[in-house]
Amino acid sequence: MKTEISYRFESSQVANRFVHLLKNWHVNDVKTKLFNGGDSVTVNYEFDDGGFDYTVAQLDDLAEQHGGKEV
16 A cells, blocks of 8 residues: 655755655655655655554654654
């Protein structure tokens, strides 16, 4: 199942940092896209229906470390 989640950051510079971190992220194969003037990031990934999805929690934690909030 495809999952999409979006985050907003205080600046496009911080959003770009977040995108860069996810390019080499070891947790799941994610695809990112900047939007809303570059200060927001959409993250897409494939969720295996085999149990609880820890990826969202890990993305939330990583975004929060960079001042991001889910939108």
